[in-house]
Amino acid sequence: MELMEVFAVVVEQQSLNKASQLLNLSQPALSRKIMRLEEDLGVELFKRKGKRLELTRAGEVCYEFALEQKRLEHKLQRALQAFKTDTQQASLIVGASLTTLQSTLPDLLTLFTKEFPTIDIKAVTGKTHEIVSLVKERKVDIGLVASKIDDAHLNCLPLFDDHLCLVLPRIHPLSGQHALDIADLQDLPMILFSRGTWYRILMDELFQRNAVHPDVKMEIDSFEAIIRLVSTCQTATLLPQSYLRRNLIEDNELTVRHIPALQQTKRTTSLLYTEEAVLQPATKRFVEQAVLHYRADPAGPFVQL
Structure with missing residues (x-):
């Protein structure tokens, strides 16, 4: 792969001297790399006419392959970029009361997984008081309940009101x-x-x-x-x-x-989380995504009376 990249630079610069400067190689070292590539492929890639280099037909085919290889490498890097962020192998456990599981959670999960596909999500259901306990005990990362919770150990973030x-x-x-x-x-x-x-x-x-x-x-x-x-x-x-x-x-x-x-x-649907939990990137992003969604469109798809 390295030799093909070097070859492509030589073709594009049309000069061993210019290519060596760009690659930060001595000209003799660059010449040896091209000779090695020709030996590996078993074909002549350049015709040398004085100081000029002219591609052979085999060299033209090889250059087309080198460009395609470069495109594929860039595509691979873009595809892998998401796995190099702090969301790599991240997971999130969401605790939801039964009512929010049926009404609110599906929309939030759809939005979140679309934006952060590398984060694995698990949902746990229970009654509101059970979800409060699970959040406090750090058995779930974040809770979603149809209520405002006043607890010194929890952050309660209201999302929207309905009735x-x-x-x-x-x-x-x-x-x-x-x-x-x-x-x-x-x-x-x-x-x-x-x-x-x-x-x-x-x-x-x-x-x-x-x-x-x-x-x-x-x-x-x-x-x-x-x-x-x-x-x-x-x-x-x-x-x-x-x-x-x-x-x-x-x-x-x-x-x-x-x-x-x-x-x-009237009831207020809220997110519950601890200060420690929101330090985790996955939890923080879920909170941010929920706030952005309901601030942008508080009514959402709900029926308007």
Whole structure:
């Protein structure tokens, strides 16, 4: 490879003297390298006419190969460059509550892996208090929860606010009603998130505060399952705005309705990390990527009411 590079320089300079200066070699040493290459290849590369060098046909073929070799070497170096950075063999463990796993984490992981493909990512799920503990114990590098956490041992970085929304099938009787109120949820057949979760606690507090008692037909811990069942069972549900992508609503023939009282169910989705964890390049870059994403487009693909 070295001899081919030397040969290419001689061809381009059209002079052993100029090439030797460029390569920082003595002219006799350069001549020996060219002779060695000719011996290795078994062909004559130059015709020497006085002080001039003229390529033979074999030399022209060899020069084309040398250029191609140089292009391939540059391509290889570019391909390997990502592995020479501090992200080499880096890994990141993200802890996410179930709600953020379904609503927020997929978008962030898609963006992050596209920008930093060499970083391996592992996701761990749990309830919010479990994710808080995992972050504090350094069992995960960063946490993603639908809550603001006040803890002296953690940094809590708010990403965005959202609230619960009423989701109905398009042909539901309430879908065409001009204005809806929280009282419209009284005895309304609904599928809700499982008890004990943050969003279900918000719902129950909302119902108690407004003395409303919906007819809860099912309790499920999967947003996706709720969406499908609402459509097929012709029931209603309450889901966080951060989960309600436009394509999800359209594909399942649903509609999202505004109820003023639901504004009181505002939740803040946040990143959690320790000071030590954010010193790691992978964690720091994940935090930076999340902040850039939500500052550039706070609404994202969420359904706007």
